[in-house]
Amino acid sequence: MKNIQHLQAGTEENRVFKPLLLRLVNAPDKEVFDRLIAGGKVVFVNDEIYTQLQELVKSLNPSIRIKADDYPAMITEHLKGHDIDTYGVWAYYPWSKRLVHLLDEEEFVEVRTNRNQYKITRAERDTLATKRIGIVGLSVGQSIALTLSMERSYGELRLADFDVLELSNLNRIRTGLYNMGVPKVVIAAREIAEIDPYLNVNCFFEGLTDASMDDFFLKDGKLDLLVDECDGLDIKILSRFKARELGIPVIMDTSDRGMLDVERFDLEPDREILHGTVQNVDPGNIKELTNEEKIPIILQMLGIENVSLRAQASMVEVEQTINTWPQLASSVTLGGAIGADVARRILLDQYHDSGRYYIDLEELIADKDKKQPADEERVNPYTPLTANEMKQLAASAAVQRQPDEIKPDQAIIHDLVKAANAAPSTGNDQPWKWLYNDGVLYLFHDRHRSFSFGDYRNTASFITFGAVFENLYIHALGLGLEARCRFAPVNGQEQLVAAITFGNAEDTATSGEVKSLDAAIYSRHTNRNPAPKSIIDPNKLNDLKALTETIPGAKLKWFTDDADLKGLGDIIGACDRIRLLNKEAHYDFVHHEMRWTTEDAEQTLDGIDIKTLGLSNSQLAALGVIKNKNVVRTINQLRGGKALDMLAKRTIASASALCLITLPNRNLEGFFEGGRAMERFWLGATNLDIAVHPVISPLYIFPRVFWGNGEGLTEENVEELKVLREKFKAITGIEDDLAEVFLAKVAIAPEPELKSHRLPVEKTLIFE
Structure with missing residues (x-):
């Protein structure tokens, strides 16, 4: 609506993430303070300096039981004549037009971290305050950034993400609807500033790029830790090459099964990136890979067998029933906790290993008596057809003999069967067996080989047997023979398919055309190779x-x-x-039909x-x-x-x-x-x-x-x-x-x- 368009924040306003820190004892700061008030730039004021001073004196005197009546005198003594209204710092947050009265940095940090002790000692807190952490990607990255900030586990935080907040991000990013359209780095930086305005946060609005890589890792001091939470495979890999080059440790949480990766390039300068799961990847052309080309690398990187079932199932649904890889707020929050904890211990030299770790809540907290579905193996009810069974079936078949029959020798029969066996079969199951006796070639159905969901009522197998006989028939014509087929299944007995006898071939209207097919018997194949659509004559x-x-x-x-x-x-x-x-x-598809390696085939x-x-x-x-x-x-x-x-x-x-x-x-x-x-x-x-x-x-x-x-x-x-x-x-x-x-x-x-x-x-x- 036109009457409110002027109230919409612009690009520059949406990039503001640092508060103004005003010390009113300084005349220039007092002038800015007064101008903000007079100009209507302040909408909300929070002045709880007295309660902060109460907490401060309590923090400085942990062994004393301070009564409520004792605080005024103790605060007055601490102020040493300073006006309480001008004491400390007034923090102005331009994006929310809030003005908050705070203790100055040293006292603020003392009070805010007081309840960390002694899980984090003052000495450890001061050590952490010298550390620089870079976070790439602000979904799980936001959770890690905020947790690190609440624990005050760094001195400088560098945030890189090119994206802005969208409504669908709010299933996992903790912020308000009013931040839609605001860069994710700004949202995180603002929330950190609202928790602790003294923390040093810098934003890389274009994400991590070739142009910004050196600044992100090195400007104003080398990073002490990289937290990778980006979606881009190229940046995920390139940033690790850079981290390894500079000896910077890397952690990554995947927000699935509580998986955390730790790579200590600071201690293992020759360590393979991503634990060696990504092989033969050229960092120079990784950007040129298509999404389809990236998928196998990503699955290899994650170790697909260790990804949760819901996540694996979701992969099949991406760009079909869902738009992208799913993440839950609970998993992202857990990742924030895990990532921040491990980051702190790395920076304090308390943890030194590399590895991949899982904190899978569904496994750790599950019904004790939960019964998994029975893992039933599909049982083949048939046994392989034996030679004795074939002989008995052949003996029971009354084959009418013709006076002009020819009894080919074993070498010819071998040649004919070889050609026949080149026929296609469902799943290449090859369910045929043969018996040659006294000039009759018997074709049998080995149901042990053909048993499958696809061979409903044996129809697929009998299509196969038709193709098998046709190959034999065609090849026989080339040898001057006519293969005569007596279709044999009777009374539901389908193991004996056909009895084949032979005579001299006669030239017919189609025999020449059919004989020409003999040349294709061994070259015929299924061709699944992709190719552009073309018109066939x-x-x-x-x-x-x-x-x-x-x-x-x-x-x-x-x-x-x-x-x-x-x-x-x-x-x-x-x-x-x-x-x-x-x-x-x-x-059947997994265990009967497919050969998952060439060696198996x-x-x-x-x-x-x-x-x-x-x-x-x-x-x-x-x-x-x-x-x-x-x-x-x-x-x-x-x-x-x-x-x-x-x-x-x-x-x-x-x-x-x-x-x-x-x-x-x-x-x-x-x-x-x-x-x-x-x-x-x-x-x-x-x-x-x-x-x-x-x-x-x-x-x-x-x-x-x-x-x-x-x-x-x-x-x-x-x-x-x-x-x-x-x-x-x-x-x-x-x-x-x-x-x-x-x-x-x-x-x-x-x-x-x-x-x-x-x-x-x-x-x-x-x-x-």
Whole structure:
């Protein structure tokens, strides 16, 4: 409103933080004092000099029981004829227009610190008064600064922060609403001045920068201690390099689990910064790092396994359901106490170690009989399929023999199975086993390997087996053989998948085109590498559609419209989130599907090497957070996790197109044939240098709702999935009676350096 705009404080006024100290026995000070009064600059006056003098004489005579009637004479004697109205100092606070009558510095300090004794002796107080402390960052930093000031643990305090107070800061910064828009350094400095106007406080309004670094550390004397509470990773690291160079100790509180870092660069000049948790960081280019590039460094620095569950869960919510890293006033206040205590003991030469310490109140003060949720391991009900079991199953299968059959030798069968085993499988679980006997090659389902949340009613496995057979069929054509498949599962017995016999291959209208796919069998792979969105020649897409549909009944739909892609990305992302937050699915993801190191992947020769996911360092770091089942449990309790949608959304945003492959019959044979169609498509795409990235979570999780009454899902999951399912059907135009086999992103992307391993043929094939 215009009629009050002139009352708004300006920039210069908002930078005032030092009070005027007026000694009225000095004529110039008396003149300023009178001018303030006459000019209406004083609104509030506090004159409690008499009570301060009472405390002073009591402090000077601790062994005497002073009665109320004794004070007037003792105060008069102490004044030695001085007028009480002009005695001491009048402190004027221009930002609040307050005038306060105080004892002069020496007497003021005596009274104000009297009750510190002997936790802090007078000698220690005087030593502290020679010390210089620098604080960077004024959230936790404000709490530490005020606590240090109340204890009078320094002679000079340098405060650095470029930010101003916002309403959302008031959840942890102790100040009033009237300070919104005021620099945080000024707010802290003013409050310190209102506690003790004799303390020397200097403000660095631009924060700690290259330009101000030397002044902050060295001007008017080198710092004795650095307190790092800034948010910026670059300053956090650069300030430590500077502190180490100058031999200045550093402390840092994180306001989570009461964690305090102490780095004694004064005693350990060669100590690695942040206890060596930050490796290979170039201080020269740290500023150029993006936020995503900084995240892994921050998580490494904090030691993510030691961060509280709520804080880890919150990381997943940042910029999704919350704006930034959360802090609580109680944690900030605790940090103020811990930081001030350790700072004082360092400055008094009472504490000499470096280290990382936790004062976790939730652990120290907790229900004695609080029961943690049972940590149940997901038990695989199946045992590995044995050779004897395979032989018995094969013996029970009545395989009709044909007079024109050919019985390939073991070398050819080995070659065919090797090609077959190059097929994709869910989570690279490779659930196949083989038995060759008297010209018949039997394909078995090892349920021990495929048992997972994603393999609902074995549909994922039978898609895999279709792809496996298709590889074998294609490779056999190249050898002049026709692989004839008898689909074998009967009466619910799904361990024997197929019995395969061989004859001479005949040339057909499609055999030449199918044979050309043989060249791609060993080069086919999942390509998750990020790449800019590009347009793929529509003729290539049409060719892939035609190739896929050479499997009878198979249908392929392309989606290239931006709105459709966005809608499908939202659906895929939500399904990924629901899957990852599901207890059973999360267990499978962590323990069954992922290989968290390349060494693990090379040892097991199955699963997905985390390095093949095409993730940035920040995404890999976030995945490390989600790996913790307790974090996932906490996210579920908070009803969060929306950030888990984002990876799929970003993946689809760069897609040239999405494809959906369906078969008409929703049964195991339909999924098997769908696997054949999927493999033809994928091999064809490989020959065209088109990257394929399956995004199949909707196809694996939707059936639990419309086919299994929400089996394994929460009520909230079911309700959300029902809505997502309707959106999916609206975009794709499909109905529930189809076998939905394959949903994938296609793009033009660079080849991945690492590809999935395969078990050696000798571990999967038995000759009888």
